[in-house]
């Protein structure tokens with residue numbers, strides 16, 4: 667989805683519908699009612715435009731999928747401990763329990779040793 671394209675479409679709607687349609691379709695309404703309709707329409711479009719601009723900022727950080735991977739990686743998972751060795755719950759990289767890392771040196775997964783000793 668191209669946010670800039672969506673913003674351009676909103677700008678066109680703003681110009682065409684925000685002014686012209688209200689005047690043509692509701693031309694029988696008093697001018698102050700038309701003006702209020704235009705004002706409300708433009709307020710709503712402004713809200714959507716602002717929302718999409720904010721969304722665009724988030725997308726610069728990363729896609730939703732990439733953010734989900736990052737959140738999973740920083741959420742500690744219990745270490746798999748057996749025979750004095752622990753394995754990373756994500757990549758399976760093994761190390762001695764004497765050298766515990768809070769994060770896997772190989773893949774960066776946060777590891778929880780609290781419940782497993």
Ligand SMILES: [Zn+2]
Nearest residue numbers: 754757770773
């Ligand atoms: Zn790992």
